[in-house]
Amino acid sequence: MSNRWGVGVTTARILLIDDDVELLDMLKTYLEREEFAVTTTNIAATGVAAAVSGDHDLVVLDVMMPHMSGLEALRRTRMISLIPVLMLTAKGDDADCIIGLELGADDYVPKPCTPRELVARIRAILRRTRVVEGVEEAPAVIASGLLNIFPRQRRAEWGGKPINLTSTEFNLLEALARQAGHPVSKNALSEQALGRALARFDRSIDVHVSSIRRKLGTTPDGRSWIQTVVRHGYQLLEK
Amino acid sequence: MRRLFWKFCFFFMLAQMATAAFAMAFLVPHVMRVPRPPFDVMIGSVLTSLAVAALLAWYVSKPIRSLRQALHAAAHGDLDARIGDTIGRRRDELADLGRDFDSTAARLKLLMDGQRRLLHDVSRELRSPLARLQAAVGLMRQHADNVEAALARVERESIRMDRLVDELLTLSRLEAGMASGKGESVNVAELVTEVVADATFELNARSAAVAFDVQIESLQIANVTGNAEMLHRALDNVVRNSVRHTPSGGRVHIAGEYDALRREVRLTIADEGPGVGSAELASIFEPFFRGEAAQGTSGHGLGLAITQRVIESHRGRISAANRTSGGLAVEICLPA
Numbered sequence: 001m002s003n004r005w006g007v008g009v010t011t012a013r014i015l016l017i018d019d020d021v022e023l024l025d026m027l028k029t030y031l032e033r034e035e036f037a038v039t040t041t042n043i044a045a046t047g048v049a050a051a052v053s054g055d056h057d058l059v060v061l062d063v064m065m066p067h068m069s070g071l072e073a074l075r076r077t078r079m080i081s082l083i084p085v086l087m088l089t090a091k092g093d094d095a096d097c098i099i100g101l102e103l104g105a106d107d108y109v110p111k112p113c114t115p116r117e118l119v120a121r122i123r124a125i126l127r128r129t130r131v132v133e134g135v136e137e138a139p140a141v142i143a144s145g146l147l148n149i150f151p152r153q154r155r156a157e158w159g160g161k162p163i164n165l166t167s168t169e170f171n172l173l174e175a176l177a178r179q180a181g182h183p184v185s186k187n188a189l190s191e192q193a194l195g196r197a198l199a200r201f202d203r204s205i206d207v208h209v210s211s212i213r214r215k216l217g218t219t220p221d222g223r224s225w226i227q228t229v230v231r232h233g234y235q236l237l238e239k
Numbered sequence: 240m241r242r243l244f245w246k247f248c249f250f251f252m253l254a255q256m257a258t259a260a261f262a263m264a265f266l267v268p269h270v271m272r273v274p275r276p277p278f279d280v281m282i283g284s285v286l287t288s289l290a291v292a293a294l295l296a297w298y299v300s301k302p303i304r305s306l307r308q309a310l311h312a313a314a315h316g317d318l319d320a321r322i323g324d325t326i327g328r329r330r331d332e333l334a335d336l337g338r339d340f341d342s343t344a345a346r347l348k349l350l351m352d353g354q355r356r357l358l359h360d361v362s363r364e365l366r367s368p369l370a371r372l373q374a375a376v377g378l379m380r381q382h383a384d385n386v387e388a389a390l391a392r393v394e395r396e397s398i399r400m401d402r403l404v405d406e407l408l409t410l411s412r413l414e415a416g417m418a419s420g421k422g423e424s425v426n427v428a429e430l431v432t433e434v435v436a437d438a439t440f441e442l443n444a445r446s447a448a449v450a451f452d453v454q455i456e457s458l459q460i461a462n463v464t465g466n467a468e469m470l471h472r473a474l475d476n477v478v479r480n481s482v483r484h485t486p487s488g489g490r491v492h493i494a495g496e497y498d499a500l501r502r503e504v505r506l507t508i509a510d511e512g513p514g515v516g517s518a519e520l521a522s523i524f525e526p527f528f529r530g531e532a533a534q535g536t537s538g539h540g541l542g543l544a545i546t547q548r549v550i551e552s553h554r555g556r557i558s559a560a561n562r563t564s565g566g567l568a569v570e571i572c573l574p575a
Contacts, residue, residue, distance in 0.1 A: 020367055026374040026392070033381055064363065090363065112370035117379030 012030045012126050013055065016086065017047035017073065018041040018062040030115045052081040058126060060118070062088040062099050062111065071099055078104040084125050101207040106168040108196050124195030129154070129167040134178040144180035145239045149173065158216060168193055169212050172205070176226065176236040198231040209234055243303060244310050247296030255288040295547040302326060302333040306340060318348040360527035364403060364539055406541040410526060413548035425467045427573070428458040431493060434474045438482055442572065448487045455495035461504045463573045466551040473549035476542035477508045477569050484512030497575065504575050507569035514561040523559055
């Protein structure tokens with residue numbers, strides 16, 4: 001994992017899963033010109049197998065696929081792998097979107113979208129998942145209460161035990177931990193964790209935070225470690 | 240609030256009072272020594288009649304009230320309200336009215352759900368070509384090399400969307416019962432020959448290796464009354480569907496017979512494709528349905544839905560079954 005983005009490796013490997021074969025071909029052409037290595041499949045089950053194989057850096061998954069639905073594919077992928085997943089959702093279908101984020105997708109793009117938008121989102125996620133090597137500003141460890149975050153290795157421990165976080169969840173938790181004890185606005189969280197400004201009525205951050213909460217458990221007095229700051233954002237408690 | 244209740248109560252009381260008054264008026268002159276009833280008996284009888292009146296009024300007004308509540312809910316879009324429970328085992332006109340309401344609401348809900356699903360499917364189906372159009376435009380912007388192929392794509396997608404809209408309109412006209420109209424006499428054998436000729440022409444143009452095996456001699460004498468254009472379209476959709484699912488080198492079998500006894504034409508169109516899962520057989524005539532095996536094939540899933548509605552508007556029947564030798568067989572029966 002740590003060497004995937006080592007020096008010299010510049011081509012990110014993208015896996016496209018969509019039932020529309022013709023669209024897949026076009027997106028593949030587009031992405032290859034943007035210097036990605038692209039694999040495509042129009043069958044969800046094949047897609048899951050490829051996604052968990054470890055041969056890809058990011059999955060673009062259409063959640064509106066018939067039969068074995070994209071959401072089911074996402075669920076099965078997440079049972080095994082933490083590979084970054086970008087969902088394609090129907091515009092205006094918030095339910096699918098929220099379920100997808102709850103299942104652990106990293107972000108979503110409403111479909112139809114321009115390929116340029118898609119590439120921008122892919123880049124945003126990849127930039128954030130890239131292991132920061134040799135960058136001075138990244139500290140070796142961020143500690144806050146029970147939490148230890150190792151940004152260079154992109155891993156986190158809670159009370160000495162590793163926690164399984166998707167890359168978006170990791171970024172969120174890191175952003176919160178850097179300012180533990182202080183509230184962080186949702187907009188800042190979106191910028192740091194998703195690499196994009198928060199859209200109006202966008203609930204992505206809330207959904208991601210709630211899945212982190214589930215993974216952290218509660219304080220001895222039964223409160224959540226991540227407190228909601230009404231009309232502002234969230235705050236990680238130090239103790 | 241409960242106006243019907245008070246009205247019933249009032250008029251029933253009035254009726255009882257009047258009856259009592261008439262009885263007294265009749266009795267007093269004839270039987271001279273009727274004792275004047277004691278005060279408490281009078282009060283008691285008034286109270287009893289009051290209670291009976293209230294009971295009757297309640298019995299009549301209660302189902303009307305619950306009906307009204309349900310209608311109110313329905314008017315606000317909640318078609319789940321049912322009044323069957325409040326009626327219980329009661330059997331009279333009011334109970335029937337309540338049950339009628341329940342079945343109406345259930346039917347409306349079914350229709351509305353269907354419409355909602357259709358709308359959802361339509362938006363989905365329109366988005367797929369839109370997504371491809373956007374991808375094509377993106378490719379053009381990205382590099383000059385892509386322009387020719389992308390323009391061809393744009394053209395193809397717009398034709399597709401046009402066809403989709405056309406099919407949707409046809410379907411909605413058929414569902415509104417507007418397309419059955421004309422009562423021409425249509426010879427089924429000619430119709431089949433035309434459809435097969437069209438399909439063969441297209442197959443040759445694509446140099447696809449699917450052959451037809453047509454046996455319709457006994458249909459020469461059979462004529463069906465209806466709309467020739469719609470019947471052509473219905474048949475065309477089934478044949479195209481069969482061609483699409485027949486692997487290269489396979490055959491599409493079309494067999495027709497005229498049942499003189501039942502006065503109907505029976506037509507079977509069978510392919511040598513993968514068939515349809517038995518759980519999916521009943522759904523293949525639903526709009527936008529695509530079978531497990533049809534993933535990636537072109538078409539919108541509207542063809543067979545249109546066919547079914549055309550056949551039904553001609554008082555015919557259509558059904559589908561998997562052949563024992565593999566492949567799907569669609570059977571169409573039309574009254575001759």
